[in-house]
Amino acid sequence: MALSAADREAFLAEPHIGAVAVEAGEGRAPLNVPIWYDYEPGGMVSFLTDGDSVKAQLIGKAGRVSMLAQRSHPTYRYVSAEGPVVAKNPTTLAEMTRIVARYLPEDAVSGYVEQSNLAVLVTFHMRPERWLSADLGTI
Numbered sequence: 001m002a003l004s005a006a007d008r009e010a011f012l013a014e015p016h017i018g019a020v021a022v023e024a025g026e027g028r029a030p031l032n033v034p035i036w037y038d039y040e041p042g043g044m045v046s047f048l049t050d051g052d053s054v055k056a057q058l059i060g061k062a063g064r065v066s067m068l069a070q071r072s073h074p075t076y077r078y079v080s081a082e083g084p085v086v087a088k089n090p091t092t093l094a095e096m097t098r099i100v101a102r103y104l105p106e107d108a109v110s111g112y113v114e115q116s117n118l119a120v121l122v123t124f125h126m127r128p129e130r131w132l133s134a135d136l137g138t139i
Helices: 005-013 054-062 093-103 106-115
Strands: 018-022 031-035 045-050 064-071 077-090 121-126 130-135
Touching: 005 064, 005 077, 005 130, 018 045, 018 054, 031 054, 045 054, 045 093, 054 064, 054 077, 054 121, 064 121, 093 106
Parallel strands: none
Antiparallel strands: 018 031, 018 064, 045 121, 064 077, 077 121, 077 130
8 A cells, every 4th residue: 555645755765775776877777875864854865976987977967866665574665755855065064964873773873974085975866756655464
């Protein structure tokens, strides 16, 4: 059963490992890779990557992505959102810390951030326009 708008946004706001997909060009399947992301209901999906990566180059060219977050334990639930990339900026220390803190224990965040090279990272911001969601435990 599809989730309500409020339920899908609340689910996406939880720290799931996401997957972002972007058009990879004629004769190729979309590039689909895991991401750590940040989202607050009603806002943008934000994620960071190496600015020189294939992923960053393809996103820059396509100008839009889809992303998927899922839960594999009962009840199985997923949310997919697709939309334009509305901003790209050099990753700030605050963005990096906020995203990392969603996924790592509190005592590991500063070490991870300090070991990262912010100079090579960019943050993309996608505005969700189309949604697909389901909670298979309600069927």
